[in-house]
Amino acid sequence: MINKNPLVATVLAVFLVLPLPAAAQKPRVTLDEFFNSVGFTALKLSPDGNSVVIGIERADWDQQIYRKDLWLYRDDGHATRNLVKLTQSGHDTNPQWSLDGHWIAFLSERKISSGKEGDAADDSEGKGKEISQLYLISPGGGEAFPVTQGDEEVHAFSWSPDSRTLYFATRIPWNKEQQDTYKKDWKDVIQYRAAERGDMIFSITIDEAMGRDQAAGTKEIPEAEKRSGATPGAKGLARTLWRVEQLETSPDGRQLAFVTTSISERQEKINEFEIYVVDLANASPERPPRQLTHNEAVEQDLQWARDGQHVFFRVDLGSVEGKYKDTQTRLY
Template sequence: MKPQHVTLLKSVSAPAVHPDGTHAVVSVVRPDFDADSYVGQLWSVSADADRAPRRLTRGFRDTAPAISPDGQVLAFIRAAAGGKPQLHIVEAGGGEPVAVTDAPLGVGAFAWSPDSRSIVFAARTPEDGRYGTVDGVSAGGEDARLITDYQYRMNGVGYTADKPQQLFLLDVPALTDEPWVAPAGRALKDAGKDASKDAGDARSSGKLPDARQLTHAATDHDGAVFSADGSHVYFTAALHEGHDRDLVTGIYRVPVGAAANADEAPAPEEVRPAAAGTGTLSIGAVRESRDGRHLYFLAQDLGPEGLDFVARNTALYVMPPAGADAVRLSDPETQDIAGPLEPAGTDSVLVMNNARGAVELLRVGPDGSSTALTTGPRVVAGAAEAAGTVWISFTDAGTSGDVAVLGGGEPRTLTDFSAPLREEAGVLVPQELTFASPDGYPVHGWLVMPEGSGPHPVLLNIHGGPFAQFTGALFDEAQVYAGAGYAVLMCNPRGSAGYGQEHGRSIKERMGTVDMQDVLAFLDGALEKFEELDGGALGIMGGSYGGYLTAWTISHDHRFKGAIVERGFLDPVSFTGSADIGWFFGGEYTGRSAEQMEAQSPMARIGEVRTPTLVIHSEEDLRCPVEQGQRYFTALKQQGVETAFLVFPGENHELSRSGTPHHRRQRFEQILQWWGRYLPTATNAAS
């Protein structure tokens, strides 16, 4: 795979399954160089493998499909080129999509009511005078912001307090109605000046339905879903006293009749907690079972202060909707459960579990009974059940996204959206490996070997997080580097997710200890096992926490010919005041004393670095702010280490995953140029 092949990476949404189970709809999105954006449409996938998938829509970017419970209407999010994403609906059998929202900053997640008559959606609500709400007031001309809270920014979003995410309810218009037509000519003249002004305004002209605002608190409201009987909307939010000083969130519900019209807010007492006794939990998702007897939710226990988030596995809980003590159904020591929660049968839910470099699908009942529906080296990205059939979207070593149905053994794959990638770019299958650390601890990971007999230069790639995991699924980074002649090593050292809570928490207040030991042991084990690897031509690289551990390692180990430190967590001291998560993250991982921070800080050891290092950062990164990279680069340069600073405008912490296609390609090209200089191969040498 080469940098220009990123346009062949097609990501597939969770399947929206028709109630009769005969077919599902997914969005298929890919990077596009011409538009320098992400484009995609909706596809219909039949349960009959003999029927090829067909494209349903032709919008610029159509995503998040959801079929109404009665099977009649398909709702989805459409974004025009340069426009905000808005909710659209179309007849499930096909037709012309109709916009039903015009939210100033766009629409986020949404959910259908059980009777298919209403949709609840989330949208950020800007303060008057901000974000283009007043003509002629640019971003630089807005009023000053007075900040009094810790939590006021978010990577990829920016400021949050002046545009909290609220929930809205709209009645779905009948698609059989006559389409609205703007008055023109004599009709417009006869209607007068006011009608002329209103003709360009879709809402006042009656083209769009009114959306009734359900929430108003000055904080984000997430994960909205209807109760099984349609009478309430559940959501998660931090509405408790002192919510700015912890990471706790709760489950709340509001009756759908709380706002009679667009100008009437629900009374405060109508927005009330739905689960008591969860004061130390961070709630991630909530959903009632189809029979309405069980309220499931996902949560992490953050300890008595509500801040101990380090490597806290997420657990599945259940309680009666009417209220009672919640019962934990999964063991957070051994399982890390992820959502969204999807109903299965009458009383169960589908959830995902991060497990040893895979993501498996589980079906869990209210008594805690659990069945693994998928196994093996596969990453389940989404799932849904209808008419007794479970559908999944997934990635594995050969695809960046496809759709399958389950039943009786291996999943039956129904699509092959990655065929062009394999045919044009080629895909190398990773080898799964385990090597022992010096203390005997097993370190699990993968090797992506380039073609040819070698010896191959080796790149040790370290993931971010740190509570995250590499998987055996197709990974564009490894494919591009291996395609250029490099052997790529990836492992999940202690501190990673997927191997139990103790594994993840083992680096709390001990960053750069057993985690560095593990990645170097994995490297040494591979060098000893494979004669095709060149132990004298080693590079090391990583992003975010991977940038941290790369910078930390090259201050201890000088055998690497080159290094790349990307969007790194490099100085816990300045991180505290500059990062969106700085007020808690560094202190929980390194400890809060100055001595602890210095003992685990790459900046404190930068004088020991000898390795030529490329520093990569994005100007709008709020997670690991650009000052981390700026200071690290400057210090390297001042002490005479060969270095360069690659800075991307307009990008945030997610550049490598969701940055603009042009910047993603340019990033790969610059990385290969760096390695071509310090670790040349037959196909990648410095010009």
């Protein structure tokens, strides 16, 4: 809206033209200061509104990496405020609060040992696998523990409304026999495109994940779990030909919406970018998810309406209404 008050316009013009003394006195940013700057990757408000999880990224010259850590800011409303470092690994991203506020789930590329047979070459050489897994940590403190321990990295995840279950998507896992057959046929050859495969969506309860973490090292792992490439205790819900970019649970907990992208994450075919819905009451890997969109647009940033009757999404590239055409960002 244009301000037609001449006095306001004059004052604004003066401030725009005249140099600011305070700014002129500040020293220039050095190269070291520039490269040591901190970037914010996430800001997630707690359900009670008293805490914020902050994702940051900064240079770590000693380890020669860009650290990705999570911090927790608290404000109890009584002049008591504090900022504490929540995670320490340097590889932690994508924090999400449980709706009861008791847990923070996040993705982390930490070295873990799955204890399974048929792991990737890195494990056969005695090295831990650094792939993105799903972790939980209490905002009250303590150590984070892994929810997923499969052979494939986690692409996306979402909480159930009752905070008892986590849904997550990974590439369709292979068991020991499938991995051995592939290695026998192709050795160290990397197939271009032919080896690509879509994603599977799983669910796992928090009680299951906590129980397995507490029992780690005290119980023998069943042979079937050792030979499986999936996370122990996780239940398969749906398959897709593509990579899952985002998962969102409906407010009533009955449906799971997800948006896909290409397996290679290259933008080549517009039909790889669509929105789907899984009916959780009848979910099965053998039952195809229901496709909601059929257009020439790249959908992103899914969000359910509070009544669960609609799914909002944003489009930056392509067109929902007709043939592919780039316009300004639109909300649907």
